[in-house]
Amino acid sequence: MRIFVTGASGWIGSAVVPELIEAGHQVVGLARSDASAAAITAAGAEVVRGTVDDLDLLRDAAAASDGVIHLAFKHDIAFSGDFQGAADADRRAVDVFGEALAGSDRPFVLASGLAGLAPGRVATERDMAGFDGSTVSIRATTAQEVLAFASRGIRSSVVRLSPTCHGEGDNGFMSTLVAIAREKGVSGYIGDGANRWPAVHRLDAAHLFRLAVERAPAGSVLHGVAEEGVAIRDVAEVIGRHLDVPVVSVAPEAAAGHFGWMAGFIGLGLPASSTLTRELLGWKPTHPSLLEDLDKGHYFHAPAAGA
Template identity: 75%
Template structure:
């Protein structure tokens, strides 16, 4: 069969692709980025560029295929605050597939979950989850819509995948728990930790998806479950043992503070049977169980990062001072980002609001030495404070937004999107600095700029030099994709993160990349190294270093992180 797979380059999807190809099927995979497309092509898959929002792309690919396996889900937003948005996007994609496949009798297999069942009840394939209008139940309603397609001439089936689909290379829930325990110095569970999660090995799950697309009857519910339920306390104890940290408990009230986005999920009590699935498809899980897999040790390899001893000419040192301020030398010139050195306290912001600085900078202007160029993304008080403005008078050149270039005097130059300036290097040659798009909030750029003003990012290039991206206060992955299309892959990305939010502005959505989208930006850019900034020192920052570390670990990108040299 010619099978169209969404999420084909993901954790489960890449295993499903291998399983299908080994069984003689032709696979077409949805690819969100050039990197994903390249990975799929290398695996023998025909790549189709697009996202779950590109409904015409989904419709065309499904119509040209003999079967569809839908694995993709917007985990980057779903597990970092907007589960409803992710679930609604999933439903639109499913409805598009259903309309396309109606009357064909083609297989349509959809990944679902095991949430929504009564705690303490062993869920079977015959049980239907509770639909109560909550964001989580939106996905459960999508499952029922898939099953209803059987009456429209679609051989539809649902695979309810265990909350943890584990294996070597896993960057999901288990990897996030390990990262949190490492960062916090304790391995925690919620309450007495008796609540349970089912588990399945990734390779066993992949085989189930193949069997489903090949022979599951229309309207089938299948359980991707190898182990019915493992107490979270047992998982915490194994993690504590391997990291040599204490095992402790947190209350349900403090779970979100300790586990961040993972807290609500970790508090679920879910157990499920696979008896009917095994009987229907003769599926037999054969790979290690979760605790055995954890005890094999691969989850506990310490994340690497660039250190001074490992620094190469392509990985130059970056000094960080807190907030958005960083200093680095590139091509013999010294660049400073968004200078902020004022003391902690309250500072006025546009619209009569107040920005509160919570920590002192890790240095002062007097300790910087010579600065050749300031890269100023914009002029808000948390990016250019009074000390920073005074510093500009002593710097030969400030590159900033087009509006900022008009306001800041003769030493400032504004850069529009893709506009470049050539800077002479000591000893000959030039460094090129190009202005690149940045959007300081969610939504269309022109609408965001009406509230937040202009923001600019920068790309630095030069003969024999690495490519450097400085994002500025950007919340748009589309802007990152535009930059990656012209300059990727990049060697170093100085990513502004921290998910700053303000009540009443854009419904509280992040104005800059959150931790998950920073990890996705890294993947889009193909960045060899990421130096995060703008994740501390201000009260409106909502995600700090721990959240970034957990998100990059979950995305399999922890080895890209370089926290810089303080001060």
């Protein structure tokens, strides 16, 4: 297939593109900068220059493709405080893809998340987030719109990713925890640290996106979860061992001062299952687990001078 991929040079996209090409697909990647364009070209894909705000360009690229994988999200403005603006831009892009693909039976795969899906229990693919105005539910409504595309003649699916998609080069939650431990001189967790996060290696996630665009049935919810839940205390212990710093419990009331912006996440229990995904698509994660990946040491390379 000729597959249009947004976010093609990002953390997940840079693994999805070679996964697709190695399987014999032709990839067209959206690039908003010269650096992104160079990375996409180097991976063996074609480049379309533009952003997720260029709606006419998105419409034309989708119409000229056999399928679309939408990975891009305006994380820069989201993390600067305008999550609603990022979510609105995402929704507009999704609407345009729906218009371009309607009635074609072509695949459309959306990247989404698992956080906050089923508080207090293990989330499954059958769970749907309610709308409460939170940032989690704002994105969830977009995912539900994509699932509804199935009634419009689109083979739509949503891949809900674990909060930590780990691997060498990761600049997400795990690398942030390492940086905090290095700065504070202790590796911390909140309370007893028994709360668990699901995890997936980014190469296993990339494989799931390929399976989704190739053969996920219309209206499928898929979970990019290799491990149902990894205790945050276990994560902290590996970090403490590699940095040779104490591993300590941080009181909930002191979390904001210690973890900064991560305080609202690090104490959450977010376990999730991927049983239905594995049964549906035969997906079998094969890459290192989160703790194995941390133990490989690449998260602990000292930052460059002046970094």
